[in-house]
Amino acid sequence: MTTDPVDGRRERYAEGLARLLDPGEQLRALAQAREGMGAGPADPQPPQPPADGGGPGFLGVVLNVLGPIITFGRLDDAVTRLFFGVSGRGGPGSAASLLRHALTVGKVTDLRESVLAVTDKRLLLATTGRMTLTSGAAADDRARSDLEVRFALPRAAVAGARVGWYRLNPRRLRIDFTDGSWLAFTVPLGESARPLREVASALSG
Template sequence: MDETRYLDRIGQLVEPGEQVRAHAGTEIGGGLKPPPPPDAAAPEVSGRATVSSVLLNLLTPLVTWDRGDRLVDLIGWGIAGRGAAGSAASRLRGAVDPARPDGQLRHTLLAVTDRRLLVCVTGPVKLLSKREDDERSLAETRIAWAAPRAEVTSARVGWHRLNPKRLRIDFTDGSWLAFTVPIAESGRPLRAVAAALTG
């Protein structure tokens, strides 16, 4: 992902006088994540359905159940975040990773200003896009979630399984969430975000 093309748009989204210190294109890490906020919680599945849902998830991945998905994520990817429903990590995940009824792909951007941590979402992105498509996606970029920098206790980039570029952001309520970039992309923007959050 070309990081520089988003800087001007992020600059348009911040408050007057607010300065962008670092930004990175990223995605929430794969694995077990905090539950969604209470207002977006899915209905619980009975305990007897757990074994059958796990087996069905493995046999037919297009048919999913929440508990089966969570177990497959835990085994395949590990833990990508912790926190109670309604925690900072839960609200962030709910803002960025909601169900997408339109089926459109969107990029996630982290931005650190002198005041806040911003999580932005682009407009719909096409796999084989034209210049007009990219410009429209950029123009539709919006802030999906924001928190004062004081709400972040730490941020660090490190190894997780085979990926050496995973950013973990910890919040004052004890919750945390991880962000990654593909192996082939540079981890420098993630390290810049971590440094801006902790510096």
């Protein structure tokens, strides 16, 4: 009898999370997840205006030069919305903004898996240890057990969660927060949405 690789990963995640929970805290659900495609909430901190120095100064000159690039950045946002829709909303410092920032930090340079977990007290975002393309199954299992919490929020800050269709994706988890912000997640291609549904049920129950 063979072990389902997805269930094996979940066991490794659960082992790693067990070491990170507070005494008496109970794990309710977990899922490997990634940010949904689309335009997301604002960055945690808005750009700071330059200090008033009586003139444009060096930074002012640089911003004038980069003006067209900034404009293209806004155009990119519009194109993202057109093709992929919206993956979250929220102002700087909102729950969705902070969660998205934690989810995306290091994703380009590190091969890590992101795990959403729900306990009886908190919503957690954890990442595995760093993996490589040639690390092998045993090393990957160790990395999946070596979890680090990147974000934690009390359950009371979650207003609700649900899994459903969005455009052509039937496996999208949306988490709504009590501050009015929200963020969407999906599972890796080809995997079941069952873990996301378990997370949604645990957050809504």
